[in-house]
Amino acid sequence: MSVKLNKVWMISFGLIVLALIVMNNLVRGDWGDLTGGFGNLIKFWNTELWPPEWSLIFEAQSEPPNCTVDIGFFCSKAYTGMLETLKMAFVATIFGFIGAIMFSSFAAKNLVSKSVLIPTRLFLALTRSLPSIIWAIVFVIVVGIGPLAGVLAMILYTVGYLGKLQYEEIEGINREPLEASRAMGLSHTETLTKVVLPESGNTFLSQLLFMFEYNVRHGTVLGLVGAGGIGLHIDRAMELNQYDHVMAYLIVIFVVIVIIDFVSLFVRSFVTDESEIGDKSILSVLLPANLAQRIYQGKRDSD
Amino acid sequence: MTKPIIRIENLSVGYTKPLLEKINFVIQPGEIVAIIGISGLGKTTLLRTIAGLIPKLSGKIFADIRPRGGIGYIPQRLGLVRHASVYHNVELGARCGVKVRDDSGNIFNWSKRKAVVVRNSVEEVGLADKIDEPIRRLSGGQQRRVATARAMAQNPELILADEFLSELDKENADAIIALVKTYVSNNQCGMLLVEHHSERAKQIADRIIDLSDFETKSIEEE
Numbered sequence: 316m317s318v319k320l321n322k323v324w325m326i327s328f329g330l331i332v333l334a335l336i337v338m339n340n341l342v343r344g345d346w347g348d349l350t351g352g353f354g355n356l357i358k359f360w361n362t363e364l365w366p367p368e369w370s371l372i373f374e375a376q377s378e379p380p381n382c383t384v385d386i387g388f389f390c391s392k393a394y395t396g397m398l399e400t401l402k403m404a405f406v407a408t409i410f411g412f413i414g415a416i417m418f419s420s421f422a423a424k425n426l427v428s429k430s431v432l433i434p435t436r437l438f439l440a441l442t443r444s445l446p447s448i449i450w451a452i453v454f455v456i457v458v459g460i461g462p463l464a465g466v467l468a469m470i471l472y473t474v475g476y477l478g479k480l481q482y483e484e485i486e487g488i489n490r491e492p493l494e495a496s497r498a499m500g501l502s503h504t505e506t507l508t509k510v511v512l513p514e515s516g517n518t519f520l521s522q523l524l525f526m527f528e529y530n531v532r533h534g535t536v537l538g539l540v541g542a543g544g545i546g547l548h549i550d551r552a553m554e555l556n557q558y559d560h561v562m563a564y565l566i567v568i569f570v571v572i573v574i575i576d577f578v579s580l581f582v583r584s585f586v587t588d589e590s591e592i593g594d595k596s597i598l599s600v601l602l603p604a605n606l607a608q609r610i611y612q613g614k615r616d617s618d
Numbered sequence: 619m620t621k622p623i624i625r626i627e628n629l630s631v632g633y634t635k636p637l638l639e640k641i642n643f644v645i646q647p648g649e650i651v652a653i654i655g656i657s658g659l660g661k662t663t664l665l666r667t668i669a670g671l672i673p674k675l676s677g678k679i680f681a682d683i684r685p686r687g688g689i690g691y692i693p694q695r696l697g698l699v700r701h702a703s704v705y706h707n708v709e710l711g712a713r714c715g716v717k718v719r720d721d722s723g724n725i726f727n728w729s730k731r732k733a734v735v736v737r738n739s740v741e742e743v744g745l746a747d748k749i750d751e752p753i754r755r756l757s758g759g760q761q762r763r764v765a766t767a768r769a770m771a772q773n774p775e776l777i778l779a780d781e782f783l784s785e786l787d788k789e790n791a792d793a794i795i796a797l798v799k800t801y802v803s804n805n806q807c808g809m810l811l812v813e814h815h816s817e818r819a820k821q822i823a824d825r826i827i828d829l830s831d832f833e834t835k836s837i838e839e840e
Contacts, residue, residue, distance in 0.1 A: 489695070489697075489700075491693040491694070491695050491696065491697035492697045492698060492699050492700075493697075494666070494669070494671050494691065494693060494697060495691050495692075495693060495696075495697030495698075495710075495768075496697075496710065497669075497670070497671060498669040498670060498671060498689050498690075498691030498778070499686075499687055499689065499690070499691065499710065499711065499714050499772060500685055500686035500687055500688070500689075500714050501686075501710065501713075501714060505710075505713070509699070509706070509709075509710055509713075510699055510710070513699045513701045513702040513706065514699055514700065514701055516701060517701070
């Protein structure tokens with residue numbers, strides 16, 4: 316075994332031992348809580364979680380109150396709650412994305428001076444330093460319980476999170492197109508819309524899709540603090556110890572997240588630097604981009 | 619005597635330390651001036667300073683140039699938006715071109731006129747059939763034509779070009795040289811270019827400033 320590999324093993328072993336020591340410190344040396352934990356989980360699953368309350372998914376629950384669709388599913392609490400979460404995530408992603416583009420253009424050092432970028436970066440850092448659930452608590456206090464608080468929380472977090480990703484992307488743009496536009500005398504807005512966006516468009520689109528996935532996942536949690544969506548139903552069910560209801564909602568969330576992940580991965584696989592991978596198969600989304608590129612290249616060559 | 623487009627007096631350029639000092643020269647309307655010399659002398663830095671991209675260390679630049687669109691800058695790697703089309707790139711130049719007014723002083727329908735300017739410029743450089751192609755699909759020579767068209771669409775007072783003929787075969791270089799010479803002469807603008815090949819510089823320029831001749835790295839030229 317080479318000396319280098321030996322070092323890697325030693326460091327890895329050291330880190331694992333350190334993690335165990337820290338964990339031991341956290342549980343104050345009492346590991347007793349873990350014994351029987353798995354058994355408790357099985358018991359909880361059998362008595363409380365399974366079977367889920369399927370009626371919440373497949374039967375009309377008069378949600379919304381005037382729901383008149385024939386198929387019960389479309390008036391079920393799970394469907395209407397999830398739909399509200401999706402709507403919240405969509406609105407927050409779109410507005411957050413637009414806000415992030417505006418702020419990131421004032422935070423990139425190749426577009427603005429230090430006196431502009433430092434306060435902008437501070438603002439972006441502030442918005443993403445708190446997770447969206449904390450912002451949701453703040454907005455529930457400000458605008459009251461409901462989806463608006465969730466949307467505002469997600470917008471703020473999206474601006475901070477995407478803003479950072481975007482200004483880093485902008486700073487990676489080739490220097491020369493920006494210099495040519497500065498020498499020409501183009502305005503900041505023109506440089507942003509006519510040079511930066513076309514140069515970074517593919518990456519921005521990929522980030523937009525990722526952020527939508529992220530907001531859907533987090534939107535399901537925001538309801539727990541009263542910020543609307545399916546999380547609100549979960550919160551109510553948990554308060555009443557109706558864990559079979561919680562399980563039904565979790566199944567819906569799981570299915571929707573998997574579908575969104577899959578669609579998003581598929582769409583994002585088209586968004587490469589050159590946008591020229593070509594024909595897609597659904598399996599290609601499961602491959603790393605460079606491997607997919609090589610396979611398609613080989614396929615084209617053999618054709 | 620005609621008013622020069624740009625007059626440079628005792629200019630020093632560089633980043634922390636001066637690379638070039640006591641630079642003096644003028645460019646007259648319709649004149650092409652080439653700066654030649656070995657790599658690392660500060661030719662690009664001089665060009666970037668004149669373009670307003672980096673601050674000058676000392677000296678004066680007197681320029682009769684409008685602030686928006688007055689300088690057509692063609693950097694070494696052309697500075698094109700690679701993911702956008704030929705039209706998009708040339709339109710960048712046209713949008714800061716001179717707005718033409720009719721007899722009553724109103725600006726012509728600018729968006730329509732801009733489209734005409736773009737199409738004319740693209741036609742002039744012989745890329746009319748590629749107008750909707752993305753830049754990354756064009757050859758090196760075609761990309762240089764696009765950069766030239768972008769500068770032309772600006773209707774600039776001064777074109778600054780940094781080794782924009784490098785990596786070109788003779789046929790392509792000759793075509794672009796002829797195009798640029800005609801444009802500068804017809805529009806009575808000025809052009810300052812940095813060129814590595816002295817033969818090409820002689821072919822395109824009316825006047826050559828050879829930095830290698832100046833041991834103190836200064837240009838005294840009037």
